Amino acid sequence: MDQGLAAVLGAFVGVVGTSATAVLTGRYMRQQARDQAHIDHARWRREIRQETYAATLVPITEARAVAREVSRALVREDADAEVGSLLGQLNELIQTIRASCARLYLEGPEEVARAGDAVLRALRVVDNNLVTWKQSRASSPESVAEHIERHTLKAAELAHSVTRFAHEASKALDATITA
Template identity: 40%
Template sequence: MDQGLAAVLGATVGVLGTVSASAISGWSARQQVQSQAKIEHAQWRRQTRRDAYSAFLAPANEARTTLKIAARALIGDNPDLPEADRRLQVAQEQLAVVQAAWAGLAVEGPEPVEQAAHSVRTGLHSMRTTLLAWRDSMGAPDLNVTFVERHAVEATRISERIGRFTAAARTALDDTESPSGV
């Protein structure tokens, strides 16, 4: 082989090697950027969901506590109606916050979390409705036994529903920790 041809072939091989190395390096960099973007998106998504779940859970717990205090004000031979009324009004305001938080949570999802939140929301509304009926029937000859019993059942159910919501939210957050394919 003549020296000129060998030099051209050597240069061609060198250029092809450099171009190939550059292409592989560029592809690798793009893959790394895409992987990092997926990780950052998953972290952002998890944070957004966590905020939505917390924004729902905090007022839901507050409403439950307020409704229990309202029920205590209605119990006994000498119920504290002004305190019960005040607590029922506060609970109504808290339920408006729960409703708004549920709307944001319904968008964030996933569906099992939204369904659990919906169950909490409807349970709290039912609990308040029972207390209003109990309050309106004060002085009944049966001492409002039906409403007392219904409230006791609803208080237990709402605690269970909040527990299910918390578990569903935790599971959803665990599922968004690492994006698939990374």
């Protein structure tokens, strides 16, 4: 074989090899950039969801504590002004939770939003029960034990819905990592 032809063939193979390597490297780099963007987006999404879930769970926890204070005040037969003030705090927290639950529908998934709504419904039932208890203290033939029993049942239902909400939120956060 002629040395000139060998040199041309060698140069041709070198150019083709270099070009092919450049194309493959470019594709690999684009895919790697897409993968990294997907990972970054998933991480960002998880952080937003985590903030949203916490912003819902914090007032839920506070509302449960206030509801316990109201029931204890009603058992002790504290003044209506104190009970009324506590019920006002509870109502404000319920409004905060309602706003947070609306945001859950934006951040998703739907299971978390439905679980948040279930907490809100259960909390409203507890609130209504406490208001009824307060209003009927003077005139109701029901005993304090009946009110306590009813409140205990409603508070247990609330606790169950809060546990379900926390479970669904945790499951959604874990799914964001693996997605």
